[in-house]
Amino acid sequence: MALADKYQPVVDAANSHGVSDLNVQEQGGVLYITGSVPSEADKQAVWDARTAMDPDMRESDLVLTIGVSGESLYVVKSGDNMTHIARDNGVSLQALEDANKDVVKNPDRIFPGQKLVIPKAS
Amino acid sequence: MKNHIGRSIVIGLACMSLVFVMACKKGPDDATITTNVKAKIAADSPALANAVMISTKEGVVTLSGAVDSEAIKGKVEQDAKSVTGVKSVVNNLTVKPPIVFSEDATIKSAVMANLTKHSITGITVEVLNGEVTLKGTIARAKLQEAMMAANDAKPKKVINQMTIK
Numbered sequence: 202m203a204l205a206d207k208y209q210p211v212v213d214a215a216n217s218h219g220v221s222d223l224n225v226q227e228q229g230g231v232l233y234i235t236g237s238v239p240s241e242a243d244k245q246a247v248w249d250a251r252t253a254m255d256p257d258m259r260e261s262d263l264v265l266t267i268g269v270s271g272e273s274l275y276v277v278k279s280g281d282n283m284t285h286i287a288r289d290n291g292v293s294l295q296a297l298e299d300a301n302k303d304v305v306k307n308p309d310r311i312f313p314g315q316k317l318v319i320p321k322a323s
Numbered sequence: 324m325k326n327h328i329g330r331s332i333v334i335g336l337a338c339m340s341l342v343f344v345m346a347c348k349k350g351p352d353d354a355t356i357t358t359n360v361k362a363k364i365a366a367d368s369p370a371l372a373n374a375v376m377i378s379t380k381e382g383v384v385t386l387s388g389a390v391d392s393e394a395i396k397g398k399v400e401q402d403a404k405s406v407t408g409v410k411s412v413v414n415n416l417t418v419k420p421p422i423v424f425s426e427d428a429t430i431k432s433a434v435m436a437n438l439t440k441h442s443i444t445g446i447t448v449e450v451l452n453g454e455v456t457l458k459g460t461i462a463r464a465k466l467q468e469a470m471m472a473a474n475d476a477k478p479k480k481v482i483n484q485m486t487i488k
Binding site for chain 1 (some may be wrong): 391479
């Protein structure tokens with residue numbers, strides 16, 4: 202049984218709280234879980250999963266480094282446009298366009314199913 | 324004379340049939356092989372089975388994905404080879420680069436800054452070869468934050484020797 206199996210509940214919590222850039226890697230008898238989640242509340246949820254397994258936090262075989270990016274992912278639906286998405290998510294249109302300039306070449310052309318990064322609210 | 328020829332023909336036909344049957348005997352199909360390779364890996368570690376991508380074509384199994392060590396890369400290949408019907412294994416698994424840690428002094432200041440951010444006092448921080456040891460007394464309500472403070476500094480290990488009150 203690898204450490205990744207022992208700490209599967211923590212990995213599951215990260216995945217269900219919008220983690221991006223998740224890396225789970227065992228080295229020298231310690232499991233390193235790193236990644237970024239959108240908010241502090243998400244980070245709290247991942248840590249709660251760890252504490253549930255080990256309330257006194259005495260286990261030294263896990264290093265959990267979760268950053269808070271302030272970003273989340275939005276899946277475009279039919280009828281959406283960048284202006285509305287920005288407004289509905291509390292960010293400026295410019296910020297939304299900047300955060301997605303690598304994948305959205307023309308802000309007037311987004312399509313259902315496309316994944317946009319919603320940057321940290323300004 | 325007739326009997327000998329007759330018997331030889333029958334024996335000859337029997338041999339050809341046997342060869343034909345043996346050549347036609349099929350092992351498990353590709354989808355079954357893939358399933359069985361996955362199950363073999365999962366028996367040891369379900370998490371590892373999830374990390375490895377397996378595809379099988381005419382009994383040749385190709386493995387891809389990233390694993391933690393050369394030893395694991397080799398073990399997965401052996402697991403695949405041991406499955407019935409596998410003719411050969413193409414091992415395209417990559418080994419993740421090792422994690423590198425900052426200097427002890429860097430880790431220590433990061434832990435201390437994080438503890439301050441969480442308004443935690445009275446905890447001593449020792450860092451040796453990347454391993455952080457926390458000592459002192461901590462209120463249970465602040466325990467998780469103290470551990471977060473240490474983990475966020477990206478240490479090699481965190482040893483919690485704090486007394487929890």
